[in-house]
Amino acid sequence: xxxxxxxxxxxxxxxxxxxxxxxxxxxxxxxxxxxxxxxxxxxxxxxxxxxxxxxxxxxxxxxxxxxxxxxxxxxxxxxxxxxxxxxxxxxxxxxxxxxxxxxxxxxxxxxxxxxxxxxxxxxxxxxxxxxxxxxxxxxxxxxxxxxxxxxxxxxxxxxxxxxxxxxxxxxxxxxxxxxxxxxxxxxxxxxxxxxxxxxxxxxxxxxxxxxxxxxxxxxxxxxxxxxxxxxxxxxxxxxxxxxxxxxxxxxxxxxxxxxxxxxxxxxxxxxxxxxxxxxxxxxxxxxxxxxxxxxxxxxxxxxxxxxxxxxxxxxxxxxxxxxxxxxxxxxxxxxxxxxxxxxxxxxxxxxx
Amino acid sequence: xxxxxxxxxxxxxxxxxxxxxxxxxxxxxxxxxxxxxxxxxxxxxxxxxxxxxxxxxxxxxxxxxxxxxxxxxxxxxxxxxxxxxxxxxxxxxxxxxxxxxxxxxxxxxxxxxxxxxxxxxxxxxxxxxxxxxxxxxxxxxxxxxxxxxxxxxxxxxxxxxxxxxxxx
Numbered sequence: 002x003x004x005x006x007x008x009x010x011x012x013x014x015x016x017x018x019x020x021x022x023x024x025x026x027x028x029x030x031x032x033x034x035x036x037x038x039x040x041x042x043x044x045x046x047x048x049x050x051x052x053x054x055x056x057x058x059x060x061x062x063x064x065x066x067x068x069x070x071x072x073x074x075x076x077x078x079x080x081x082x083x084x085x086x087x088x089x090x091x092x093x094x095x096x097x098x099x100x101x102x103x104x105x106x107x108x109x110x111x112x113x114x115x116x117x118x119x120x121x122x123x124x125x126x127x128x129x130x131x132x133x134x135x136x137x138x139x140x141x142x143x144x145x146x147x148x149x150x151x152x153x154x155x156x157x158x159x160x161x162x163x164x165x166x167x168x169x170x171x172x173x174x175x176x177x178x179x180x181x182x183x184x185x186x187x188x189x190x191x192x193x194x195x196x197x198x199x200x201x202x203x204x205x206x207x208x209x210x211x212x213x214x215x216x217x218x219x220x221x222x223x224x225x226x227x228x229x230x231x232x233x234x235x236x237x238x239x240x241x242x243x244x245x246x247x248x249x250x251x252x253x254x255x256x257x258x259x260x261x262x263x264x265x266x267x268x269x270x271x272x273x274x275x276x277x278x279x280x281x282x283x284x285x286x287x288x289x290x291x292x293x294x295x296x297x298x299x300x301x302x303x304x305x306x307x308x309x310x311x312x313x314x315x316x317x318x319x320x321x322x323x324x325x326x327x328x329x330x331x332x333x334x335x336x337x338x339x340x341x342x343x344x345x346x347x348x349x350x351x352x353x
Numbered sequence: 354x355x356x357x358x359x360x361x362x363x364x365x366x367x368x369x370x371x372x373x374x375x376x377x378x379x380x381x382x383x384x385x386x387x388x389x390x391x392x393x394x395x396x397x398x399x400x401x402x403x404x405x406x407x408x409x410x411x412x413x414x415x416x417x418x419x420x421x422x423x424x425x426x427x428x429x430x431x432x433x434x435x436x437x438x439x440x441x442x443x444x445x446x447x448x449x450x451x452x453x454x455x456x457x458x459x460x461x462x463x464x465x466x467x468x469x470x471x472x473x474x475x476x477x478x479x480x481x482x483x484x485x486x487x488x489x490x491x492x493x494x495x496x497x498x499x500x501x502x503x504x505x506x507x508x509x510x511x512x513x514x515x516x517x518x519x520x521x
Contacts, residue, residue, distance in 0.1 A: 023380030025412035029420060043418050059375035069411055072418030115375045124371065133369050 005097050006221040006228030007349065008324075009038035010317030012211035015178040015305035018114040019208040024053075024063055027110040027210040028070035035212035036106070040224050043072045046214075047102025049079045050093050052086030052109040053309050056121050067110060078102075085109065086211065086313030087274075087335030087345050093215050094234055103220040110210035111308040118206050118308070125338060127241055138339060139203055143195040145248040145340045146279040150197055152249050154286075157197055160278040161185040164201040164303055167278075171300025178205045178305040201303075202278035209307030211314045229320035229331075229349045233261035236335075236345035243340065254287040254334065254344040261346045263288060269328030270295040272315035274335045276302045283341060284334060298322065312336060316347055323351040382410040382422055387496035393488055395429055397462055398422035405463040427461035429501075430485035432512040434458050434465050434520055438475040451475045457484060457504060458520050465520060471503040481511035 011034035013027065028051075036043060049071050053064045064081045073079060082088045086109025093105035113121075119137035126132040149155050162185040171177035188201040221228040237253035237260075239246050258264050271294050275281035281303075285296065297303075299318040302311045312335025319333040330350050337343040379387060382398060386409030389396035398410020400421035405414065407421045414421040436455040439446065446452075453475055456465035470484055484504040494500045 020378045021381045021384075023378075023383065023412065026380050026382065029413040029418070033418065056373075059373065059377065069413040069415040070418065072413070072416060074415045115377055116373055121373060124373075128369060129367060 003098050003100060003217050004221070004230060005094055005215055005217050006230045007213055007316065007320035008216045008221050008225045008228050009035040009214040010211065010321045011035040011038065012176050012310075012314055012317065013209050014176045015205075015207040015209040015307050017178065017206060017208070019112065022208075024058070024067035024110060025070045027112070027208075028067045028108050028212070031210050031212040032070050032106065032108055035108075035214050038225075039104075039214040039216070041104060041214060046071075046104050046106045047078065048093055048096050048105040049077055050081065050089040050096075050105065050107055052082050052084050052089040052107075052313065053111065054083055056124055057111055057113055057115065057118075057308055059116055067108075071106065071108070085274075085309050085311070085335050085337050086213075087316055088236065088312075088337070090213060090215070090313055090316060091234060091236060091345060094231060097215060097217050103217045105215040106212065107215065107313065108210065108212040109310045109313045111310045112208045113206045113308045114208050122339070131243065139195045139198065141243065141339045142203070142277040142280070143198045146197050146202070146277065148248050149279050149282065154249065155279055155282045157199075158185060158189060159282075160197075160202045161188040161199070163278045163281060164188055167297055167300050167303045170298050171304035174299050174304065176209075176305065177300040178207055179300070180304065198277065204276040204302050204306035204311075205304070207305050207307040207311075209305065209310050211310050211317055213313060213317050213320075225324065227324045227326070227351050229323040229351055231347060232350045233263065233348040234345070235260035236343065238338075238343040241342070246340070246342075248340050249283065251283050251287040251341050251344060254284055254341070254346060257344055257346040258288050258332075261348050263332045263346050263348050265289070266330065266332075266348070268294045268330050268332050270298055270319060270322055270331045272299060272301070272319040272331065272333045273297055274302050274312045274315045276306050276311070276336070278303060280336070280341055288332060288334070288346070290332075295328075298327075312345065316349070319347075319349055323349055329353065380412070382412050382420075384496075385410055385422075385424065389426075390498065390500040391494050391496045393491070393494060393500070394426055395459060395486075396424055396426050397464075399425045406461060407464050408459065408462050408466050425461065427459045429459070429488075430483065430507060431457045431459035431462070432517055433470070433478070433480060433482040433484060434517045435480060436470070436478045438478060440475075453478045455484070455504065458517055463520065468498070468501060469503040470505065472505045479511070481514060481517065483507045483509040483512060
């Protein structure tokens with residue numbers, strides 16, 4: 002395997018509704034900032050790949066609208082995944098293994114504010130026997146939370162305490178959306194959104210974008226002083242049929258973690274893509290993280306959840322902390338689909 | 354043991370109506386262009402690196418990757434760079450065929466816009482033809498390309514091919 006590192010990460014502050022930025026206007030600033038951090042010119046990028054979803058913007062080939070931001074003329078090597086940008090990063094990592102190029106640019110953007118997000122997410126369900134029920138993303142997450150509470154693994158107060166902790170961490174993250182501190186008691190006084198989930202246990206609806214630069218071996222060492230090396234990365238998926246899954250566990254996270262070398266290791270911090278508070282409990286268990294690991298120091302997806310961006314942002318947030326000396330080893334995770342259906346795990350490490 | 358064959362016809366129809374509503378905004382750069390049309394102006398954006406003028410202004414110049422948005426007002430007349438004659442009727446057609454759709458390089462711009470030319474015989478449409486905008490009356494102006502009803506021939510001599518050669 003070729004050594005590949007995250008060497009730059011830039012993001013826009015997440016907001017509930019961004020009325021001034023279209024695709025290219027979301028992407029251009031983060032791409033420019035990430036390339037500047039990496040000391041790279043656009044023409045030096047070997048491969049460009051993005052993650053986004055046309056259903057969010059309600060128009061086909063919306064990712065083509067964003068391409069101007071990466072100056073695609075003269076033509077560049079470019080790809081796109083209709084997924085969270087974390088999977089675009091996976092594609093770039095695989096591409097870099099071929100050995101003929103040394104750098105890759107990954108970006109992701111999402112405008113969830115244009116449509117009714119829970120209804121839009123219904124479209125990712127089985128179209129024959131699940132989508133017609135109209136069970137939206139919050140409803141399905143509530144099913145999962147209920148199962149976890151019934152299994153005795155978490156309480157509603159526990160979810161409120163977890164959400165309060167993420168808000169405290171998000172206060173230090175200028176790109177987070179939910180930054181006002183709230184006590185667990187205050188949060189518990191909220192009405193249910195879909196029982197047992199109150200608003201604090203659900204993610205905010207966010208517009209945003211982020212970009213990451215990957216570089217291989219000596220190129221990474223030459224461009225930045227402390228690359229965040231990808232020591233392992235893997236992703237696994239569970240069945241589309243919700244009834245076939247144990248919603249209180251995440252065997253796909255577990256398997257991806259095993260393949261990425263994330264089990265049993267010592268981590269300083271973890272960035273877990275848990276849009277719903279109870280999912281963080283499931284992920285922590287699947288990854289076997291103990292209390293010594295700082296979980297979601299950025300505030301996580303409970304504090305800002307731009308769709309298609311929040312997973313890649315977990316990798317970027319974790320890498321940034323390593324690159325700035327706030328830890329030596331981190332695990333980053335991204336998820337996709339209802340109830341943690343598809344999970345990616347990445348182990349990041351900084352040289353001593 | 355497998356199930357016995359089912360002799361009934363296959364299930365071919367499943368009713369699953371989907372309706373999604375979106376509230377779309379035009380974004381900063383396109384809004385600048387559309388608002389100018391409401392003022393009877395055509396405003397593009399200049400790239401600070403390659404100095405090309407785009408219509409509308411762009412969040413990024415596709416060659417340079419930086420916002421191409423230094424505001425530049427261009428003329429409401431220009432040169433036809435290419436055209437086609439629509440002869441087949443369809444539901445969204447603005448006029449009964451035949452009519453002429455054109456790409457027009459407005460004077461001062463580096464990127465053609467697309468519009469219609471009226472008042473000429475279809476066979477008279479040609480590259481290099483000089484045309485000017487026919488605007489709607491002031492009380493019908495709005496932030497839409499429909500503020501320009503169509504273009505008409507100015508009667509000037511055709512522009513030489515060299516004038517449009519790098520914009521085709």
